[in-house]
Amino acid sequence: MTSLVQAFSKSLAMTVLSEIGDKTFFAAAILAMRHPRKLVLLGCLAALIVMTILSAVVGWAAPNLISRKWTHHITTVLFFGFGLWSLWDGYMEDGEAEELAEVEAKLDADWKANPGTVKGGNKTDDDSKKERRPFLTQFFSPIFLKAFSITFFGEWGDKSQLATIGLAADENPFGVVLGGILGQALCTTAAVLGGKSLACQISEKIVALSGGVLFIVFGIQSLLSTVES
Numbered sequence: 001m002t003s004l005v006q007a008f009s010k011s012l013a014m015t016v017l018s019e020i021g022d023k024t025f026f027a028a029a030i031l032a033m034r035h036p037r038k039l040v041l042l043g044c045l046a047a048l049i050v051m052t053i054l055s056a057v058v059g060w061a062a063p064n065l066i067s068r069k070w071t072h073h074i075t076t077v078l079f080f081g082f083g084l085w086s087l088w089d090g091y092m093e094d095g096e097a098e099e100l101a102e103v104e105a106k107l108d109a110d111w112k113a114n115p116g117t118v119k120g121g122n123k124t125d126d127d128s129k130k131e132r133r134p135f136l137t138q139f140f141s142p143i144f145l146k147a148f149s150i151t152f153f154g155e156w157g158d159k160s161q162l163a164t165i166g167l168a169a170d171e172n173p174f175g176v177v178l179g180g181i182l183g184q185a186l187c188t189t190a191a192v193l194g195g196k197s198l199a200c201q202i203s204e205k206i207v208a209l210s211g212g213v214l215f216i217v218f219g220i221q222s223l224l225s226t227v228e229s
Helices: 002-019 025-033 037-065 068-092 097-112 115-130 135-140 144-155 160-170 173-201 202-229
Strands: none
Touching: 002 037, 002 173, 002 202, 025 037, 025 115, 025 144, 025 173, 037 144, 037 160, 037 173, 068 202, 115 144, 160 173
């Protein structure tokens, strides 16, 4: 039970600090401004849940392919590496919302290439208010699929995904999944409901520095457990 709670708390803290101010966070906020929030939230959450489960499965399987001793050492190195990476990002951050501007520019370019997308999104919003479609059909909505694909491929190979794999290899994978899903749900819901106004108020510098400190703490804890054993 202790290992489950520890894995859950570590995963929750790591996910929240990794996802707030992340590209997928800003993408969810911007998408929610131009499309029905419900579909955007469902699409983003579905992608993040799938990604979290896949990452945890890979981490859980790793000790079966490599000895647990080596996976523990690799995880320790990853925590220190991600910590230094995040601290460097925070140190180099000039305080402006560069991540938000970058994501917004990419989405704007996509909408300009498909000029009917935004208008279609508004029309879908009006139609969704006028008629209630069966729940399952929403998963085939272009907006749901767009939110899912942007989020899924935005997270693929991301620092948070690799950290989840490392955490699941060293901790209780079930606790890692539960903590990761809850953290993703909290961040994505805040992004969708808060929109760009919330995203603009987030200090990427503080988030990066806080995440870096957290990863370093995880690394030290993992290193101490190695010494004790």
